[in-house]
Amino acid sequence: MIRQYDEYDIDALMKIWLDTNIQAHNFISSDYWRSNYDMVRKILPYAEIYVYQDDNTEEKEFIMVWNRQI
Numbered sequence: 001m002i003r004q005y006d007e008y009d010i011d012a013l014m015k016i017w018l019d020t021n022i023q024a025h026n027f028i029s030s031d032y033w034r035s036n037y038d039m040v041r042k043i044l045p046y047a048e049i050y051v052y053q054d055d056n057t058e059e060k061e062f063i064m065v066w067n068r069q070i
Contacts, residue, residue: 005049013049014041 005013017040021033 001055002050002052005045005051007045009049009051010041010044013044013051017044 022030
């Protein structure tokens with residue numbers, strides 16, 4: 001099921017964000033991503049976010065559209 005982001009998704013989305021950035025950008029120190037974790041967690045809800053949640057496993061994925069007007 002695809003749905004709009006809910007504040008209860010934040011922990012799962014932040015885990016995806018951190019793990020994916022560390023893996024996809026392995027040429028950047030993982031400490032960089034960890035040091036920006038709190039800032040991203042704070043601003044993430046300002047984006048337009050859609051969550052895919054598997055109805056059987058409840059595993060989540062997300063896509064985000066960023067609006068630069070904060």
